[in-house]
Amino acid sequence: MSGPSKFRLQAVVIAFALCVTTLLTPELRSLQSGASNAGKAAEPWSSQQVLHALDFSRELSASKGSDSPTIIYVGFRTLFEGGHIPGASFYGTASKEDGLAELRKSVAMLSRTANVVVYCGCCPFEKCPNIRPAYKMLHEMGFTRVRVLVLPTSFAADWVEKGYPMQRGL
Numbered sequence: 001m002s003g004p005s006k007f008r009l010q011a012v013v014i015a016f017a018l019c020v021t022t023l024l025t026p027e028l029r030s031l032q033s034g035a036s037n038a039g040k041a042a043e044p045w046s047s048q049q050v051l052h053a054l055d056f057s058r059e060l061s062a063s064k065g066s067d068s069p070t071i072i073y074v075g076f077r078t079l080f081e082g083g084h085i086p087g088a089s090f091y092g093t094a095s096k097e098d099g100l101a102e103l104r105k106s107v108a109m110l111s112r113t114a115n116v117v118v119y120c121g122c123c124p125f126e127k128c129p130n131i132r133p134a135y136k137m138l139h140e141m142g143f144t145r146v147r148v149l150v151l152p153t154s155f156a157a158d159w160v161e162k163g164y165p166m167q168r169g170l
Contacts, residue, residue: 094134121155
């Protein structure tokens with residue numbers, strides 16, 4: 001194949017490739033997003049039920065009286081004893097059946113419209129074994145105002161190191 005014919009063939013191939021790419025792009029994007037979300041279950045809470053450390057710290061500073069949140073730590077006892085959000089309660093580790101049972105028993109008398117905040121902070125939030133079971137159980141019990149404090153890295157990195165209030169011990 002010589003000069004002009006070779007050039008025309010290359011132009012046709014490039015044009016064809018561009019057409020195919022343009023036509024398939026939405027489908028490819030859909031497949032890619034599906035693949036990137038594969039294995040990731042949707043969180044059981046809505047975006048309105050998510051709290052971030054700075055916002056929650058401000059809320060705690062401003063809250064007074066009957067609508068102060070009931071703060072429930074659902075992680076490991078040793079971490080709670082080492083430091084937790086002031087006013088938080090520990091009833092058990094939510095990744096264990098006995099911890100969930102203790103939590104269920106402890107909140108049974110709370111109003112189902114109570115302002116409840118659950119948090120853990122034992123490890124990176126996306127891998128936390130405690131927060132999801134606790135949230136699901138509270139939701140199944142009929143609590144309508146449950147929020148989740150998202151600590152992306154850990155309680156130490158996302159709360160303590162930021163200088164937000166903390167207390168030690170039980």
